[in-house]
Amino acid sequence: MLEVTEGAVLVTRRDAVAWITLNRPDALNAINIEIQARLPAAIREADADPAIRVLVIQGAGPRSFCAGADIKEFTAVDEPLARRQSRMRDHWIDALDQCQKPLIAAIHGFCLGGGLEIALACDIRVAAGDAQFAFPETGLGIIPAAGGTQRVVRMLGWAQALDLILTGRRFGAEEAKVLGLVTRVVAPDALQPAAEELALALAGKPPLALQFAKEAIRKGGELDYAAGRRLETDLLTHLLNTSDRLEAAQAFREKRPPRFSGR
Numbered sequence: 554m555l556e557v558t559e560g561a562v563l564v565t566r567r568d569a570v571a572w573i574t575l576n577r578p579d580a581l582n583a584i585n586i587e588i589q590a591r592l593p594a595a596i597r598e599a600d601a602d603p604a605i606r607v608l609v610i611q612g613a614g615p616r617s618f619c620a621g622a623d624i625k626e627f628t629a630v631d632e633p634l635a636r637r638q639s640r641m642r643d644h645w646i647d648a649l650d651q652c653q654k655p656l657i658a659a660i661h662g663f664c665l666g667g668g669l670e671i672a673l674a675c676d677i678r679v680a681a682g683d684a685q686f687a688f689p690e691t692g693l694g695i696i697p698a699a700g701g702t703q704r705v706v707r708m709l710g711w712a713q714a715l716d717l718i719l720t721g722r723r724f725g726a727e728e729a730k731v732l733g734l735v736t737r738v739v740a741p742d743a744l745q746p747a748a749e750e751l752a753l754a755l756a757g758k759p760p761l762a763l764q765f766a767k768e769a770i771r772k773g774g775e776l777d778y779a780a781g782r783r784l785e786t787d788l789l790t791h792l793l794n795t796s797d798r799l800e801a802a803q804a805f806r807e808k809r810p811p812r813f814s815g816r
């Protein structure tokens with residue numbers, strides 16, 4: 554994985570963790586065309602790099618994780634062309650869905666619209682106490698269509714999804730935790746260390762087990778119960794003879810920490 558030190562999406566590596574930073578602080582990290590191109594590329598590259606075990610997405614600057622799509626780029630579009638393109642191309646958010654490694658969102662400040670959709674596409678969301686969330690899309694004459702409507706209804710059910718998306722109301726980190734949109738809230742200056750601690754804890758675990766747990770939950774959650782159980786059993790069966798499963802048991806018997814190889 555190449556480190557990227559300039560542009561709208563920065564990528565750095567510390568230990569086995571790829572830190573992906575939305576880097577347009579003057580625009581509160583709003584998602585412009587450059588971010589739409591670079592974010593999926595950064596995710597795919599980190600996902601393909603065997604030296605990386607966990608990815609963290611964060612926002613640059615003190616005020617914002619991401620304030621949503623860049624509204625200054627909103628213009629009239631050629632509708633038939635847009636329809637064809639949407640059928641032919643992956644949406645940029647699909648790279649997050651397709652990522653096999655654990656994806657953590659470290660959220661501070663504004664987390665609005667498309668920014669909230671990026672966060673929701675991650676596996677674990679850690680929020681600073683100053684984080685503010687909303688789906689402002691309907692007020693702009695659009696809907697959250699980077700998976701927003703579909704993810705929120707699955708996470709929170711119809712009632713909350715309709716309330717949040719129809720009203721676009723702003724809410725804070727504690728309410729986001731009560732709702733279940735984030736699972737951890739920390740003090741603002743503890744966000745980076747908390748995200749790093751979580752990332753390193755996951756990086757120390759058997760990678761295939763994490764990958765298959767993601768698949769069982771994310772794909773299995775879309776299936777009926779019996780098909781989901783089948784998928785879960787198939788995935789477990791693939792894990793039974795992995796070196797890491799055998800190493801975990803051996804380390805337990807020898808009363809020593811395990812050393813996982815990812816195989």
Ligand code: HXC
Binds near residue numbers: 579584620
């Ligand atoms: C472009 C943005 C932006 C955005 C902020 N900025 N949000 N530029 N698109 N979404 C820019 C401002 O224009 C300004 O730059 C600078 O960032 C600081 O913002 P201010 O508005 O001056 O700050 P403040 O008064 O504190 O207000 C912060 C804010 C407000 C409440 C977050 O900026 C705001 O409402 N932004 C829009 C949020 C939004 O509606 N997002 C949803 C977009 S729709 P300049 O140079 O002008 O001073 C969406 C659809 C997703 O996300 C679809 C998939 C991608």
